[in-house]
Amino acid sequence: MRRRRVLAVRQPGRGGLLALPGGKLEPGETPRAAAARELREETAIAVAPERLVDLELTIAVADGALVLHPFALAQPPAPAGRGELPARWIAVERLAPGALAPGFARSVHRALEVLGAGDRAPAALASWFAARASTLPWRATRDPYAVLVCEVMSQQTQIERVRAYWERWIERWPSAGALAAASLAEVLDAWRGLGYPRRARDLLAAARIIAADGWPAPERLTELPGVGPYTADAIRCFALEQAVLPRDANVRRVLARRFPGGLRAGGEAWATGGALMDLGRIHCRARRRCPGCPLRAGCMVALEDDERWDPAAPAPRQARYAGSLRERRGALLRAALDGERPELARDPQAAASLIADGLLAASGGVLVVVGAIVGGAPCSS
Numbered sequence: 001m002r003r004r005r006v007l008a009v010r011q012p013g014r015g016g017l018l019a020l021p022g023g024k025l026e027p028g029e030t031p032r033a034a035a036a037r038e039l040r041e042e043t044a045i046a047v048a049p050e051r052l053v054d055l056e057l058t059i060a061v062a063d064g065a066l067v068l069h070p071f072a073l074a075q076p077p078a079p080a081g082r083g084e085l086p087a088r089w090i091a092v093e094r095l096a097p098g099a100l101a102p103g104f105a106r107s108v109h110r111a112l113e114v115l116g117a118g119d120r121a122p123a124a125l126a127s128w129f130a131a132r133a134s135t136l137p138w139r140a141t142r143d144p145y146a147v148l149v150c151e152v153m154s155q156q157t158q159i160e161r162v163r164a165y166w167e168r169w170i171e172r173w174p175s176a177g178a179l180a181a182a183s184l185a186e187v188l189d190a191w192r193g194l195g196y197p198r199r200a201r202d203l204l205a206a207a208r209i210i211a212a213d214g215w216p217a218p219e220r221l222t223e224l225p226g227v228g229p230y231t232a233d234a235i236r237c238f239a240l241e242q243a244v245l246p247r248d249a250n251v252r253r254v255l256a257r258r259f260p261g262g263l264r265a266g267g268e269a270w271a272t273g274g275a276l277m278d279l280g281r282i283h284c285r286a287r288r289r290c291p292g293c294p295l296r297a298g299c300m301v302a303l304e305d306d307e308r309w310d311p312a313a314p315a316p317r318q319a320r321y322a323g324s325l326r327e328r329r330g331a332l333l334r335a336a337l338d339g340e341r342p343e344l345a346r347d348p349q350a351a352a353s354l355i356a357d358g359l360l361a362a363s364g365g366v367l368v369v370v371g372a373i374v375g376g377a378p379c380s381s
Contacts, residue, residue, distance in 0.1 A: 001072055001111050004119065004298070005089040009042050011101065012085065019101035020070065020108075021087070035071040044083040045076060055110045061102035070107035074115050093122075093298035100303060109260055109300035109311065116261015121272050128294035129275035137167060139274060144215060144239040145176045145207075151234045152203050152226060154248075157194055159281065165194055179204060180211035185369040188359065189337050195326075197333060198357055202226025218242065234273075243269045249315060250280025256312040257284060257301040286315050329354055332367060341366040 001007075008018045021042040025034045036049040052071040059068040079087070090098075092108065136159070138150040149169055153162045169190060173179035179187070184204060191200035205225040216223050218240060221232035233246035243265040247255070254276045255263060265272060283293040288310075290302045301311065321327050328350040335342040343366055344351045351367055354360040360367045 001074065001108075001115055002076060002089065004092045004112070004116075006092060006095070006108050006111075007043060007045075007076065007087060008090050008104075009083075009085045009087045014101075015099065017101050018090070018095070018098050018104065020104060022068075022070075031069045032071065035069075039073075042083050042085050043087040044079040044081040046080055047073060047076065053111075053114060055107065055114055057107065057110045059103040059106055066102075068103040068107070070103070070110070072111035072115055091298075092300075096297055096303060105300040105303040106309060112300070113260035113311075116259075118262035118264045119259055120264055120266055121275070122295065122298070124294040124297075125275050125279070126268075126271065129271060129278065132278055137163065139238075142239050142241065144235050145179075145210070146170060147235050147239040148206070148227070148231070149203065151231045152199050153194060155199060155231075156196060161194070165191075173207075176207040176210040179207035184359075185337065188333070188369070192334070192337070195330070197330075197359055199226060201357065201359060237265075237273045238270050241268075241270050243267070245269060245276075246273050248277060248280075250278075250284070251276045252280075253286070253312040254280045254284045254295070257288075257310070258295050258299045260300075260311065286312075325350060325353065333359060336360050336367045336369055341368055343367075 007021065009021050011017045011019050021039045022035060023038040023042075025031060026037075029037070030049075032049045032052055032054065035052055036047055040046045052073055055070050055072055057070055059070070060066070061068065092112070095105075095108075138146055141147070150162065150166055153165055153169075172190065173182060182204065184201065187200050187204045188197055191197055194200075202225040206227065209224060215221075218232075218236050221227050221235055222229060227235075230246055230248060233244045234248075236242040236244045237246050245251070245263065245265045251273070263272075263276075279293065279295065283289045284295075288301070290296055290299070293299070293302070296302045301309070319326075328347050332342055332347060332350050332354060342351075344362060345365070351360070351362070354367070355362055358370060361370045362368075
């Protein structure tokens with residue numbers, strides 16, 4: 001493999017089927033020695049067997065009658081003479097129109113992962129994203145606070161649902177200082193419907209720290225409540241325009257499938273990051289939708305007929321919501337925000353978890369919002 005170009009041969013009598021150089025294992029021969037021999041015989045490229053990189057991949061084809069054991073070669077030498085079969089270097093992006101021998105795509109994808117030094121995003125991705133960049137309101141700003149709100153809201157929540165919440169939130173609390181002055185009850189009430197209210201609690205706590213002490217240095221953003229490595233990278237990329245690529249579930253799928261050797265964040269990392277997120281949400285989904293994808297050329301996964309092969313890790317299955325502790329917590333929290341003062345005995349487990357999270361407080365056997373006035377005194381957790 002040389003700069004995303006793969007050495008392929010055309011199998012005679014197979015209608016021009018492209019295959020990697022290779023053949024059968026001779027008696028007493030190791031797979032590595034066989035690969036070096038076949039490479040020399042088919043392409044006239046002579047290389048010491050120890051230079052071949054074992055991809056540690058076995059592929060069964062023809063219902064298990066044939067097992068492929070592929071190797072790769074970094075910086076291969078030029079052919080010393082004419083090989084037995086026509087051979088040529090083919091750019092990975094140009095493989096799609098041709099018919100590939102079984103296991104070809106999987107072998108090349110694995111070789112890109114093992115040998116790849118990182119690619120740059122193709123121009124086709126930038127062009128595709130340019131037509132979409134203004135469709136989400138937070139992309140029109142480089143305000144770290146606005147990006148923080150968006151990223152916290154987007155955790156475990158579909159982006160289509162986030163838009164309306166984000167717009168209302170920014171209109172009501174346009175800065176960290178404005179949010180810092182709000183009460184937890186106000187923040188939780190505005191958060192209704194987004195789920196996982198601990199995110200709102202942490203967002204309020206982060207805003208109060210920022211309002212009091214300013215933003216921490218970019219490398220210390222994870223010191224803010226509720227800000228993990230991904231959210232910190234998102235702020236650095238989308239607000240500060242640093243060459244950092246935030247990796248949410250969508251981006252990780254695209255990278256695993258299309259850029260197994262890694263992707264270098266260029267001078268406009270914010271555009272690349274946004275494009276990869278959109279691509280993972282629209283095309284490179286858990287059940288991929290390859291037609292229309294601007295990165296289909298050069299994607300080994302898109303060439304495979306076997307839908308069971310997917311280098312992207314499967315998304316964990318969400319626990320059932322109906323009857324879950326999460327649903328019961330939500331019911332108690334809504335009741336408290338509505339001023340109903342539900343009794344702790346109504347659901348002791350859910351009540352205890354809400355109190356432990358600092359979302360509600362107990363007073364006289366009932367649940368109230370933290371900071372609410374009960375019996376002439378403020379409640380706290």
